Amino acid sequence: MPFHPNMDSKVHGVKPIKDLNWRAWPGLLADVWDVECCAGAHGQYVSKAPRLFLLLDADGTTDIDLMMHPDGRERVTLSSRNPMCFIPAGVPIWSSISKSGRLKHLDLHLDVQALTERFGTRFNLPALEETNFGFNDDRIMSLARLIAAECCEPSDLDSLYGDSIVAGLLTVLGNVQREISGSMSGLTPRRLNKVLEHIDQNHARNIALQELADIAGLSCSYFSHAFKASMGLPPHRWQMQRRIETVKSLLETDGMSVIDAALATGFSDQSHLTRAFRRFEGTTPAAWLRNLSK
Incomplete structure (x- = not known):
C-alpha cells in the first residue's frame, strides 16, 4: 500500500498561489507549498508520520511562529536563520503569522517502515521521536532545495539523480553510519541468479530497489549491501x-x-x-x- 502521511490540518488566512507540487520516493514524500498569508494567519497541524518542515523562501518581514500549545506561551520563530523544524508523528503544533506576506515551504513526510527496511538499525529512529524547532543544517537545506526543485520542475536526468538526493538527505537526517567493511556477506547463488535474471529481462527500464529486494526476499538495506558484496557494484549501477x-x-x-x-x-x-x-x-x-x- 502506498505511503500516505494522513496529515490533519486546520488553516485560516492562508491562500495557495500556485498548485501543490509533490513527489514520492522510498522512505519520503515531499510537497512544496507556495502561499500568500494574511496578517494574523494561523493553523493547527498533526500528522501520523514524522515530518521535516523547511522554510525555503519568505518576504523579508514574514516569519512563522510555531507553538506546542494553542495558548502560545512557548513559541519559536522560523526565519532564514533557523528555517527548519522537525515534528514527530502524532505531535500537534500550532502556527501564527503576524504580518502578511508570501511563503514557500517544503514538507518532508517520513515513512518509518520504509526507512527501517532501507537502513536497518543504522538509521537513528529514536531521533524521530524528538521535537526540534528552529534549527539549521546546511547539508539538509542544500539537499532539500534540490528535492523541492525536483518536485516543481522535474529534470530529465535519470531517476537515480532524485534517488541519490533523497538518500543523501535521509542519511544526514538519520545519522546513518558507514558499515564496517567486510561485515556483509553476499547473496546466496539462488537469490543472486533470480535477481540477475530479472535485471536481464527488464534492464531496459528503471527497476526499483524494492522490486529487486522483494525478488530476493530481503529488506532493501540488506539486499543492497549483499548485492554489492556479490557483484562489486550497487544494484542501480549494475542495472x-x-x-x-x-x-x-x-x-x-x-x-x-x-x-x-x-x-x-x-x-x-x-x-x-x-x-x-x-x-x-x-x-x-x-x-x-x-x-x-x-
Whole structure:
C-alpha cells in the first residue's frame, strides 16, 4: 500500500498561489507549498508520520511562529536563520503569522517502515521521536532545495539523480553510519541468479530497489549491501551497466542509430543516453562507435 502521511490540518488566512507540487520516493514524500498569508494567519497541524518542515523562501518581514500549545506561551520563530523544524508523528503544533506576506515551504513526510527496511538499525529512529524547532543544517537545506526543485520542475536526468538526493538527505537526517567493511556477506547463488535474471529481462527500464529486494526476499538495506558484496557494484549501477552493454550491442551488431538505441533501452532521449554512456565508457556513443571502425 502506498505511503500516505494522513496529515490533519486546520488553516485560516492562508491562500495557495500556485498548485501543490509533490513527489514520492522510498522512505519520503515531499510537497512544496507556495502561499500568500494574511496578517494574523494561523493553523493547527498533526500528522501520523514524522515530518521535516523547511522554510525555503519568505518576504523579508514574514516569519512563522510555531507553538506546542494553542495558548502560545512557548513559541519559536522560523526565519532564514533557523528555517527548519522537525515534528514527530502524532505531535500537534500550532502556527501564527503576524504580518502578511508570501511563503514557500517544503514538507518532508517520513515513512518509518520504509526507512527501517532501507537502513536497518543504522538509521537513528529514536531521533524521530524528538521535537526540534528552529534549527539549521546546511547539508539538509542544500539537499532539500534540490528535492523541492525536483518536485516543481522535474529534470530529465535519470531517476537515480532524485534517488541519490533523497538518500543523501535521509542519511544526514538519520545519522546513518558507514558499515564496517567486510561485515556483509553476499547473496546466496539462488537469490543472486533470480535477481540477475530479472535485471536481464527488464534492464531496459528503471527497476526499483524494492522490486529487486522483494525478488530476493530481503529488506532493501540488506539486499543492497549483499548485492554489492556479490557483484562489486550497487544494484542501480549494475542495472545501468547492463543497459549500456545492450546499447553497445545495438549500435555495433544491429546497426541502430544512437537515438533508436536510446529509446530501445529505456532512455528518455539521446542526450540522456549520452550522459549515462559517458559516465561508464568515458566517451559518447557516437565517438565509441567511430573508434570501432578504425
